[in-house]
Amino acid sequence: MTLIETRPDDTAEKAEPAAEPTPRPEPTGVEGYLGTGDHKKIGRAYIGFGVLFLVASTLTSVLLGAERINQSGFDYLDTETYFQALTLNSQGLTFIVLLPLILGLAIYVVPLQVGARSLAFPRAAALSLWGYVLSSGMVIASYATNGGPGGGQANAVDIWVLSFSLLILSLLIGVVSVVTTVLTMRSPGMYLDRVPLFSWSMLVAGVLWIATLPVMLGILLLVYLDHRYGRIAVGGNFDIYAWVHWASRQPQVFLYAVPALGIISEIVQVASGSRQKAYRTMMALIGIVGALGFGAYTVLTWSTLSSEVLSDVASYKAYDEWVFIAALWVLPIPFLALLGGWTSTIISGRRRRISAPLLYALASGLLLLAAAISAAIAGVERFELLQSTWVLGSANLAILGTIVALFGGLHYWAVKIWGRPFANGAGMLVALVLLVGAALVGLGELIAGAFDQPDMALLANTPVFDGVVDVSSSAETGNLIAAAGWAVVALGVIIFILTFIRAVTARTDESEADPWEGFTLEWAAASPPPPANFDEVALVTSATPLLDERAASGGTEGDA
Amino acid sequence: MDAIHTAPSRPVERPRVQAVGATLVAAMAAVFFAGMIGVYLFIRAQTLAAGDDWLADISIPLQPANVMMVTLLASCVTMQWAFYAVARNDRVNAYVALGITVLFGAATINAQYWMYQQLNMGIRDSVEAVLIYGITGAYIALLISAMAYVATTTFRTLGGSYGPHQHDGVAGAAIYWYVTVAIFSVIWLAIYITK
Numbered sequence: 001m002t003l004i005e006t007r008p009d010d011t012a013e014k015a016e017p018a019a020e021p022t023p024r025p026e027p028t029g030v031e032g033y034l035g036t037g038d039h040k041k042i043g044r045a046y047i048g049f050g051v052l053f054l055v056a057s058t059l060t061s062v063l064l065g066a067e068r069i070n071q072s073g074f075d076y077l078d079t080e081t082y083f084q085a086l087t088l089n090s091q092g093l094t095f096i097v098l099l100p101l102i103l104g105l106a107i108y109v110v111p112l113q114v115g116a117r118s119l120a121f122p123r124a125a126a127l128s129l130w131g132y133v134l135s136s137g138m139v140i141a142s143y144a145t146n147g148g149p150g151g152g153q154a155n156a157v158d159i160w161v162l163s164f165s166l167l168i169l170s171l172l173i174g175v176v177s178v179v180t181t182v183l184t185m186r187s188p189g190m191y192l193d194r195v196p197l198f199s200w201s202m203l204v205a206g207v208l209w210i211a212t213l214p215v216m217l218g219i220l221l222l223v224y225l226d227h228r229y230g231r232i233a234v235g236g237n238f239d240i241y242a243w244v245h246w247a248s249r250q251p252q253v254f255l256y257a258v259p260a261l262g263i264i265s266e267i268v269q270v271a272s273g274s275r276q277k278a279y280r281t282m283m284a285l286i287g288i289v290g291a292l293g294f295g296a297y298t299v300l301t302w303s304t305l306s307s308e309v310l311s312d313v314a315s316y317k318a319y320d321e322w323v324f325i326a327a328l329w330v331l332p333i334p335f336l337a338l339l340g341g342w343t344s345t346i347i348s349g350r351r352r353r354i355s356a357p358l359l360y361a362l363a364s365g366l367l368l369l370a371a372a373i374s375a376a377i378a379g380v381e382r383f384e385l386l387q388s389t390w391v392l393g394s395a396n397l398a399i400l401g402t403i404v405a406l407f408g409g410l411h412y413w414a415v416k417i418w419g420r421p422f423a424n425g426a427g428m429l430v431a432l433v434l435l436v437g438a439a440l441v442g443l444g445e446l447i448a449g450a451f452d453q454p455d456m457a458l459l460a461n462t463p464v465f466d467g468v469v470d471v472s473s474s475a476e477t478g479n480l481i482a483a484a485g486w487a488v489v490a491l492g493v494i495i496f497i498l499t500f501i502r503a504v505t506a507r508t509d510e511s512e513a514d515p516w517e518g519f520t521l522e523w524a525a526a527s528p529p530p531p532a533n534f535d536e537v538a539l540v541t542s543a544t545p546l547l548d549e550r551a552a553s554g555g556t557e558g559d560a
Numbered sequence: 561m562d563a564i565h566t567a568p569s570r571p572v573e574r575p576r577v578q579a580v581g582a583t584l585v586a587a588m589a590a591v592f593f594a595g596m597i598g599v600y601l602f603i604r605a606q607t608l609a610a611g612d613d614w615l616a617d618i619s620i621p622l623q624p625a626n627v628m629m630v631t632l633l634a635s636c637v638t639m640q641w642a643f644y645a646v647a648r649n650d651r652v653n654a655y656v657a658l659g660i661t662v663l664f665g666a667a668t669i670n671a672q673y674w675m676y677q678q679l680n681m682g683i684r685d686s687v688e689a690v691l692i693y694g695i696t697g698a699y700i701a702l703l704i705s706a707m708a709y710v711a712t713t714t715f716r717t718l719g720g721s722y723g724p725h726q727h728d729g730v731a732g733a734a735i736y737w738y739v740t741v742a743i744f745s746v747i748w749l750a751i752y753i754t755k
Contacts, residue, residue: 120577120581121577121581172588176581176584176585176588177581179584180577180580180581180584183580184575184576184577184580185575185577210584210587210588210591211587211591212591214588214589214591214592214595215591215592215594215595215598216595217592217595218591218592218593218594218595218596218599218698219595219596219599221596221694221698222596222599222690222691222694225683225690225693225694226690226694229683229684229690230683230684230690232684232686232687232690233603233687233690233691296591296595299595299598299599300598300602
């Protein structure tokens with residue numbers, strides 16, 4: 001009976017409620033980043049590593065540019081290291097710098113823009129980040145041990161193939177997280193035609209990267225097996241680059257520029273104080289650029305052009321591929337239309353003040369338009385430019401134009417990402433310096449290509465290349481201009497980093513949460529946002545919810 | 561009219577995060593194999609255009625390839641059976657269907673291994689060998705990943721995570737499985753049938 005009796009003193013013990021457990025403090029520092037699933041920390045880490053590698057990449061570009069000034073031999077490098085440095089710089093600028101910077105910004109901003117409390121698959125995004133860091137280190141280490149395409153050490157070449165594959169796979173995992181967030185985690189009322197333009201551009205770019213970059217993975221697997229077991233299908237060390245060359249050439253390089261179009265659109269509409277004109281048309285144009293940039297089908301085209309450099313036959317075969325040529329010719333049209341849309345938004349806007357993000361946006365737009373026009377010219381058979389430095393110049397204009405837009409985005413969202421705004425004057429200086437530098441790089445390489453200098457990445461793809469190239473003095477002048485341009489770009493990157501350090505270490509009071517009077521949901525959150533981003537889920541009724549809210553409250557009015 | 565006014569509001573739909581994520585990953589896998597098979601067909605076409613033979617010294621037995629194809633097609637039926645069962649809270653049928661799906665995957669791997677034995681082909685022997693081992697070996701890895709996904713889904717269904725209230729995860733596993741089978745159908749056609 002004792003078992004079922006309630007003891008008299010039991011009720012008194014149960015009267016007091018248990019004390020609430022003290023929540024564990026949020027880990028800080030390195031510990032806070034290592035195990036995090038918070039998209040904000042992951043995004044910041046991606047951006048940090050991307051900028052770090054950008055510094056190294058631009059300095060390498062300066063060295064390579066200086067090496068090319070005098071084409072009568074090697075001045076600073078030698079036969080073995082020149083081609084390796086070229087390929088590291090070419091692939092590294094795309095996959096170790098550009099794509100991770102884009103992904104980092106997207107991982108941070110996209111969930112906030114669509115009104116989500118977190119990123120989809122946060123641990124996959126964290127895996128993506130650390131996979132990127134590890135694989136980038138392995139790629140660089142493989143080059144340091146005489147690996148990479150054209151390397152002399154077979155095992156180091158194999159390590160390059162595996163680490164490069166891991167790098168692409170890591171980036172793709174992050175892209176899946178971002179795309180899934182846009183598709184499934186939008187605020188109520190945010191239909192796809194109301195998605196902010198940066199998130200829309202990431203959706204377009206992400207889907208198309210998923211549709212193209214795994215082709216590279218498949219090719220790398222076959223290259224690895226062939227290189228390890230016999231080298232009879234694909235070829236030896238020097239034949240590897242021909243199979244990966246397409247990923248940093250036209251039209252694929254324009255696929256990496258799609259997020260830049262979204263960044264420019266965001267900045268232009270907020271800087272002008274009015275909604276983007278023809279919003280759905282702009283979304284469609286961004287989609288068209290993405291479709292034209294789909295370059296997976298050009299693997300064999302660029303492989304043939306690479307392995308048969310200076311061969312007229314290879315060049316003629318490329319011009320017979322009408323889909324490839326048509327894509328190049330049509331590319332400038334959507335860029336011109338986008339430029340028209342941005343211009344009309346600025347003209348009809350209420351604000352006339354030039355801010356640093358707007359200057360970045362305009363600079364990026366001009367560089368991307370120049371890239372598209374030069375790509376179209378490369379598609380004209382009469383000029384025979386597909387195996388020349390011209391296409392390298394066009395690709396570099398697209399890549400540098402995207403980097404300028406990314407810097408503009410980092411400046412625009414700086415207060416959201418780091419809680420501190422960047423100095424407007426310093427930002428304008430960086431934008432101008434980068435515009436001048438990128439223009440010089442593009443101009444120099446286009447001039448060299450126009451005077452029949454071959455694409456050095458293809459020409460150096462032979463074991464016996466001794467650095468001697470029979471080109472005119474005009475081509476060497478172009479090389480000099482390009483080298484100067486890379487030095488100016490490196491200067492711009494360094495000034496940007498100094499601006500960033502100054503902003504985050506400044507002793508100021510709390511900054512404004514929304515210094516730009518933004519239109520989209522990320523500006524409704526605190527700067528920087530708390531762990532769950534928003535206190536409550538917003539109901540969205542247009543593409544510019546905060547502008548509507550201000551108009552309804554009788555504050556700032558925007559155009560209809 | 562009163563019944564309409566008092567009818568309960570439509571339940572808020574969960575975002576289909578897992579299904580969309582699985583679809584994107586499955587698309588990545590499809591593109592991955594599209595690239596490899598494209599390279600295979602390109603090198604094959606170049607070899608034939610040069611007047612040489614393709615698979616001249618290699619005899620690919622068709623029977624195990626056909627058995628693998630039929631087995632995987634049957635696994636699509638069992639996977640859909642599992643999805644229906646989970647959506648209708650029929651746990652016994654769900655476990656049986658998911659288990660048979662994994663079993664069909666294991667049977668396919670077994671048949672592939674037997675085919676490797678029959679081919680008697682070293683990876684260094686020829687261009688064809690490198691490409692065939694690369695593509696089929698990668699496919700085995702993909703199939704194992706799909707089986708692991710289905711097995712994980714089985715355990716999560718056992719634990720009550722998936723049911724009529726939430727079968728998004730099973731939908732994701734099903735989509736991934738169907739794409740895996742579709743990829744094999746292309747390999748079957750491009751390598752085993754075309755030869």
